[in-house]
Amino acid sequence: MATMVTSTKPARKTSPGSGPKIPGPNGNGRKHDGDFRGPESQGNRYRIGMWVGLASVAMMFTSLSSAYIVRSASSNDWTPLPMPRVLLVSTVLILASSVTLEAARRKLRAGLSALYKRWLLLTVILGLAFLVAQLFAWRQLVRQGIYLASNPHSSFFYLLTGAHAVHLMGGLLGLLFLTLRWRRQTTEQTSIVKRKAATDAVTVYWHFMDALWIYL
Amino acid sequence: MGRVLAVIIWIVTLLSVLLFLSGKWWLPAAISNHAPALDRQFLITIIVVGLSFTAAQIGLGWMVWKYRDTGKANDRAIYSHGSNRLEVLWTVITAVVFIALGVMGQSVWASLRLNDAPPGSYSVEVVAQQFQWNFHYAGKDGKFGRTDPSLIDDGSLNFIGLDSNDPAAADDSTSAMLAIPVNRPVELRLRSKDVIHNFWVPQLRFKQDLVPGMEIKVHFTANKVGKYELACAELCGQLHFKMKSYMLVLPEDELNALLALPQDQFTARIAELRDKYQLPEYK
Amino acid sequence: MSETHHEEVHRHPAPTGFIRKYIFSLDHKVIGIQYIMLALAAVMVGMLMSLLMRLNLSWPGTSWSILGTLFPTGAPGGVMNPEFYLSLVTMHGTIMVFFVLTTAPQGGFGNYFLPIQIGAEDMAFPVLNMMSFWVTLVGFIVILLAIFVEGNHALGEAFASLGPSWAGGSGTVGPIGGWTGYAPLSALGKIAGPGQGAGMNLWVISIAIFCVGSLLGALNFITTLLNMRTRGMSLMRMPLTCWAWFTTAVLALLSFPVLLGGGILLLLDRIAGTSFFIPGGLYVSGVLSGTNVNFPLHTGGSPILWQHLFWFFGHPEVYIAILPGMGATSHILATFARKPVFGYRAMVFAIFAIGLLGFFVWGHHMFISGMSPYSAIAFSVLTLSIGVPSAVKTFNWLGTLWGGRIRFTTAMLFALGFVSLFVAGGISGLILGQSSLDLPMHDTYIVPAHFHLVMGVASIFGMFAATYFWFPKMFGRFMNETIGRIHFWITFVGVYAIFMPMHVMGLQGMPRRYAQFTEYEFLKTLHPLVVFVSIAAIITITVQLLFYFNVFWSMFKGKPAGENPWEATTLEWNTTSPPPHDNFAGVLPTVYHGPYEFAVPGAPRDYVMQTDVDIEVPSGNGHNGHKH
């Protein structure tokens, strides 16, 4: 096997572990070879990826809100919106969904997969409810004759809530992915770790969306 | 191979430097009060930059000439991972030089942009549009008549939407050419009707965007009587390349005589002045 | 031990069947090559456009019959009209910056070699990787569509049915706005003149799509580098290429979302009638805002807001374009000077410094835009300070050559060319960076002179070097060195001949984006130079055909290359050429040394590969690669 790796010199040189020096840390920053490329490391992959991804999402909303600030300062045509009351409902919904998802995550960590599933499902439902609430909010505005182009404030309202909704759908897909995952009843240690990681990732994302909503 | 490359690099460097030294192509003769300081700053910068450029290229050529592989058997390169002392040295030196340049480079800018036009300066309203310049002169009362985009009427040549009912507008005049006094601070109030344009007169060493929705006030002092080409230097659409006008720098009395005229005679007179003065010679 | 690898490494088994293997491949190596091919296609389009631009600038009014038949409206009788030229400029810039210099260096070579150089079997998220390429390709197709929608009447009519802002067929080859697409020109729609209809919509959409693709890629790069380094591959043992690709990915991750946001706002202004960038009371080509269906009512938008959003992305973008080239140059200089990189640690810090400072200088594109003159001063000084890390890199490159035994392969020639051109182009940034000097310099030809030398050719030279250097690994065959050398000599001299004269044109005040220089007295004297530049450009562009020939000919007919033809040290030379599906045929290598251990005293060869176990390397010489 190893011979295929290097032919410019005897193979043993690259066979792992051998050699005088202790090799430096590997990708997981661990000195020991422990779970190198093991499930742990693959799990971290999802977590890292998620944080990195969130950084860019955050950046996008930062740019939009700085645009919001500049724009509101730059003009005299800034008419405040009558905030649809539905928004309170949606806020409650999304907060609740965060709680349920967190619960789900805890349960999984505790190895109670049955409860895990239940909480997960609940979260999905809440998430969908939130989107519906959003639709109502928009409908309400439209009925008041406030459209995207009516005035900068409404433009930004539709834009930001819209962008948020799109990203939230992404989160929902993630949740669905998890809920589908549980079908594959698996005992294999790797995939359990992976599921843990994936759940963590999605949870982080969801909380972020939540925080984002509050911020908006 | 190493030698050839070295020589080519040096030749290219030499020609590049000559291109600048030839003096055949350079900033046109300046006509504004802030220009000498600006040109001096430019000269300092171009010297520093030119020396760095030459030094770097000569150094590069020298390395490839001297350290080419001569193919001698088991003759190896020097084994070195660098020298922290050198790193510190050249980091500090370049930092000092570059940042010094950067700080010096602010003086002219500050003198032009951080303060309003001095009192008693001569104001003109500039209203750019695709693809022409409109200049709005306040007239004797020194007050600009009210303008309103809804009053714009290209048919009757009211390009800037001047409100004829406004008493201040009575003695105002508009023109497609800019006339300013010599040796007196000039304030331009820059506006645009449609897209972004840019006020650019090479001899003035001066450039400023005209942004729709904003009125940008800038000021400078021209110190040489004559006629100068005024170009648009911000992409504004199809005919950007011929959005041209003239800037006439006139003796105070000649300018006042012009401003005293009613609109129709004004237009005729400024055309005469345009033909009277010649463009500066270009090498 | 090696068993677990075995099981892990084959996470996704080597695909069989053409489609999964070469088209919808999950293999980072195939995806990398796909990116490079995309870049080669894009750069061909971009070059042809620049050729037409030069023809029009130096011989205005001349009739080029082929054009007449291709674009009856844009070039009636073969004579290009102004809007045709301006659309060429816009598309040339857009295609070159986005689809050439943001694809080949990162998505192409980065994709192919980052995983191998850190000893990983693939990218962290192969599916994401595949998606990022296909999304980018869609973006490219959309921008090409702009050419035909504006150029072809029938198609233009078809799009016009989508709505007022979708009218096409203005005879151009795309939108008119420059690659910077300044609002409100780019936001007003076709009322603002030719090239403001469907072409502009497609331009914005294409850019938005491109942003998404790049973001997926960036996410993948960062995760891979953090998570998948093999045993012993500590951060300070990574090749400088990896540091460059990593920093580039971070820049992309943080800057593209901003452009995406801006793009969405711009699109809404165009098709939904919002007023993010369009101020009130505009009077465009005889119509007052709000008095005509083609020109809905707009109020209070801020044109400068677009510039801030664009340049907050735009400046990091230009470093995205050059950092990989810098990485490749460092890598290749060390390899062919047979000498360790001079000041490895300083190089890493310099890359970071450039990346970090790159986020705080965007205002230097906006000195005369009407933004606050005070912020201009801050931006200006920061801009000058960004020259410091760049200079440090230059010094270290020279230091690497010092005392070397330089082997002049074509790859090395281009790497050396990169250093020369980077200095030549970067140095003029120190002029443009001073707010005072930008008063006369802004939007004159000294700006194209600056960015062509530093981006248009330095970065491109980095890609040339990378191609000649890694080709043997990617295809198992050498590129033809003779053709390569001819290509180098003419291109090197040619690009200096094209872009050096542009500096002095700028000094005399020649404005950018002018379809003709015939209108102004102060431009007429420059005509000889303009013609000279065009001739140089025609020659240089023609010579590039040699490169294309060399690439495709060598793929099949090139001299076979072994596993490590350049006697290099890093992991990619530690596996077969081309590498197997999982890069290391089952057993991931273990790393014992720094990336550039050349000329080690007492070592059997003049190079020590990172995997060489029983070769002692003296440590404690300012290089911390071994301090574990």
Ligand code: HEA
């Ligand atoms: C790869 C792309 C790239 C790179 C690396 C750079 C690098 C730099 N750029 Fe440039 N720039 C562009 C691409 C790039 N630029 C583009 C595309 C535009 C135009 C956009 C448009 O309007 O269309 C632009 C425009 C642009 C402007 C705006 C001009 C204007 O529109 O008015 C400015 C102004 O400050 C600027 C500055 C700089 C500076 C200070 C650097 C610095 O990073 C340069 C640092 C390098 C050096 C300083 C050289 C180092 C070597 C030495 C110093 C030698 C020392 C050795 C010895 C002495 C032996 N650039």
Ligand code: HEA
């Ligand atoms: C990568 C960037 C890039 C490159 C390579 C080029 C290449 C060239 N450019 Fe361009 N150019 C821009 C980026 C670039 N340009 C930008 C951003 C603008 C501003 C647009 C605007 O104003 O909005 C511009 C504008 C611009 C103008 C100004 C137009 C105007 O303001 O009116 C001109 C004028 O002559 C010009 C000319 C040329 C010429 C003759 C070439 C020649 O083609 C040079 C010869 C070509 C090469 C040497 C490269 C060959 C590369 C390969 C063959 C492939 C490389 C390998 C891999 C990808 C693996 N360009």
Ligand code: CUA
């Ligand atoms: Cu007005 Cu260009």
Ligand SMILES: [Cu+2]
């Ligand atoms: Cu910049």
